[in-house]
Amino acid sequence: MRLTFEERAQLEQDAADMSLGAYIRERLFGEDAAPRKARSKSPVKDYEALGRVLGALGSSRLSSNLNQLAKAVNTGSLPVRPETESELREACAAVLVMREELLMALGRGIYCDEPGCEP
Structure with missing residues (x-):
């Protein structure tokens, strides 16, 4: 107006x-x-969950490991062995857990991308 x-x-x-x-x-x-x-002054709804996520990120070498994997994929030098696949699956699971914890800490609920799913 x-x-x-x-x-x-x-x-x-x-x-x-x-x-x-x-x-x-x-x-x-x-x-x-x-x-x-x-409106809430702070988007954080659960400080304990946020602390868990930040603690997990701080104590992991996740970003470094993902960067090394990306370089290996780009150069074609990533050997695909059962242990490599297992480590990749563990890393993906860890990232998903941290993502869900972060979304819950921010009051957004667990993310879903299915039709009709409401977080």
Whole structure:
């Protein structure tokens, strides 16, 4: 909504100690206006889960190992042995666990990409 400087000043004066948005909503919808939910100052919902994720990242060599794997794949020098496949699967599982923990710490729930799935 575009207002002139004078219009906005008038609305702010009329709003007194109310926020401008709350004042406008009250004027538009009257006392039937549903109260707005306050936004959280912090996106973190679970500090313990966030600590677990950060601890796991700090104590792992995950980024270094993934970088080495990417280089080996790009050069074609990655030997595919059963132990290599097992290590790759373990690394993928660790990344997924950290991702789920991080999403839960941020209050986003467990991610899903299936149709109809709501986190």
